Amino acid sequence: SLRVPVTRQPILCLLDFSDRTHSLLPFSFAIQDCDMFPSIAHGSYEDVSPIFSFTTVVQYKCDEGYVLVGEEKITCRNSHWSSLVPQCKAMCLKPEIKDGTVSLDKKQYVESETVTVQCDSGYSVVGSPSIICSENRTWYPEVPKCEWEVLSGCEQVLAGRKLMQCLPSPEDVKMALEVYKLSLEIERLELQT
Incomplete structure (x- = not known):
């Protein structure tokens, strides 16, 4: 049986299928301990790590109606993320x-x-x-x-304004104002008698 020597360096196992033998080669790289990608509310992430690279790169994007605040991409180096996880903030019209x-x-x-x-x-x-x-x-x-705002003493003005908004044509407004003026004259005459 094949015995693997104990070493502090990680070992990369290369398979050679032509002669069905295995070769063990020492390969030095920093082990990345960033398997858990930080998730964000109202958004998603994607692993966009380069091929044949021993760094982990995560790219974030927000759902529709939300905007990304912070770094779009974060990288794991030496078991630490390069920056804080971004946030997806709501957008209001x-x-x-x-x-x-x-x-x-x-x-x-x-x-x-x-x-x-x-x-x-x-x-x-x-x-x-x-x-x-x-x-x-x-x-x-x-x-x-x-x-x-209806100021004190302006109640009649407000009533007239509402009346004019209900009438369909300028002729109707003119007629309503004439009737209103006539009613005020009648009221004044009644008060004098």
Whole structure:
């Protein structure tokens, strides 16, 4: 039987099938102890180690709707990874704000990014003005709305505004205003008698 000498160096066994013999050759290299590839949430990895190389290289990519933060590839050397494992951070779309704007105007925002909703003049925020992009790609708390402020003494203006929004044509608006004006005149005359 073939006896293998005990050595501290790893041994590479080369098979020669032509004469069905085995040859044992010493081959020096650093043993890599990185069998466990670090996984990431909302993403995946692939072993892209070069052929005939004794280093382990892992490449990461994120699921759709998430962005990679950190190194795309990490390498194992001397039983240690070259850098921290990257993260896949959620991407949130710009919130739709009617009659208002957001403090930071972009098409997309990264997880943990906070924006403040500012309403146009005459409108006030209904809900939390400060919202944050969450891990599930939605805004938290819910995106607020900008609603028209009804100042004291302006109730009739608001009522007229709502009436005009319901009428289909400018002629109808004109007629409604004439009727309203007539009703105010009648009310004034009744108060004088």
